[in-house]
Amino acid sequence: MSSEPGFLTTRLDEAIGWARKFSIFQYPFVTACCGMEYMATACSHYDVDRFGAGLPRFSPRQADVLFVVGTISHKMAPVLKRIYDQMAEPKWVVSFGVCTCTGGFYDNYATVMGIDTIMPVDVYIPGCPPRPEYVLDGLLKLQAKIQAQHSSGERPVPEQRPVLSERQRVEGPEVVA
Numbered sequence: 001m002s003s004e005p006g007f008l009t010t011r012l013d014e015a016i017g018w019a020r021k022f023s024i025f026q027y028p029f030v031t032a033c034c035g036m037e038y039m040a041t042a043c044s045h046y047d048v049d050r051f052g053a054g055l056p057r058f059s060p061r062q063a064d065v066l067f068v069v070g071t072i073s074h075k076m077a078p079v080l081k082r083i084y085d086q087m088a089e090p091k092w093v094v095s096f097g098v099c100t101c102t103g104g105f106y107d108n109y110a111t112v113m114g115i116d117t118i119m120p121v122d123v124y125i126p127g128c129p130p131r132p133e134y135v136l137d138g139l140l141k142l143q144a145k146i147q148a149q150h151s152s153g154e155r156p157v158p159e160q161r162p163v164l165s166e167r168q169r170v171e172g173p174e175v176v177a
Ligand code: SF4
Pocket: 032, 033, 034, 069, 070, 071, 097, 098, 099, 100, 104, 127, 128, 129
């Protein structure tokens, strides 16, 4: 008997993936200055509603994408982890801004050096802060991942954190090193 998925199963996976990627309910965990750029992306000029991601939810039980925006301190880390744990599967994590991705220019005992040390990250959006166009690019990458995920809820392989030069860390990854 063939182990290949059947026609109906693959069509169902595609339909579920399509519905999921255009009905993103994000939980914004905003701690610092990147929040301004996050809000700019949600406003009418960039309009994340076009991608079906315009409705934030402030309860982890109603959200499926955790947007971690801004510097995370070790004191805040257990709170963030609890919110992640309370979200139901399938769930995804977006790391927004270089402070969240790697700790950024902070090099001290108080700052978490990248949230991938406490939870899996699906999409990294580095930059200080990332421009709204870059945020939209990250959102499209997340949608592609959601579409490719099986309806069984099997988790995609987490992203590797970006390796950036010092200048790229501050001015954004599009800067040539
Ligand atoms: S990446 Fe830059 S803009 Fe974003 S929280 Fe850190 S210091 Fe602020």
